[in-house]
Amino acid sequence: MDVYDSAVAATAVTSRTVPQQIAHWARIGRELELSPRVNHRAISRVLAGTGSYDDLGEQEQAIAREAWGDRVAVLRGGLNYEAGFAAAGESYSEADEDGNLVVHPARD
Structure with missing residues (x-):
């Protein structure tokens, strides 16, 4: 790089x-x-x-x-966890800017 x-x-x-x-x-x-x-x-x-x-x-x-x-x-x-979880068909959760839990379900 x-x-x-x-x-x-x-x-x-x-x-x-x-x-x-x-x-x-x-x-x-x-x-x-x-x-x-x-x-x-x-x-x-x-x-x-x-x-x-x-x-x-x-x-x-x-x-x-x-x-x-x-x-x-x-x-x-360089990290892109969203793409990795999507490619693996996994759900993931994260905190938004206000500290609230946001769950992203697995996509089929």
Whole structure:
């Protein structure tokens, strides 16, 4: 998935437009590379699963959490449970915007 496609997916769960999302990621990258207080290699190892989050400083942890949040937003944007349940012939329930239960019966 390229940056534009990732940004499109992220906008489904954020309040940013595609250009705003790309600019947001660019700001994070710029700050990461320019900061003498941030060890970008350590952050990269944590994001790759080969380093320990607990070994990062506070600012580095914040950057890692932001990156994880962006990854989760992209993944969530690609989910389509409704189609999966429909394809499986299963019913499902969810809460509406007011917190009320909405049951979607299986379609035959």
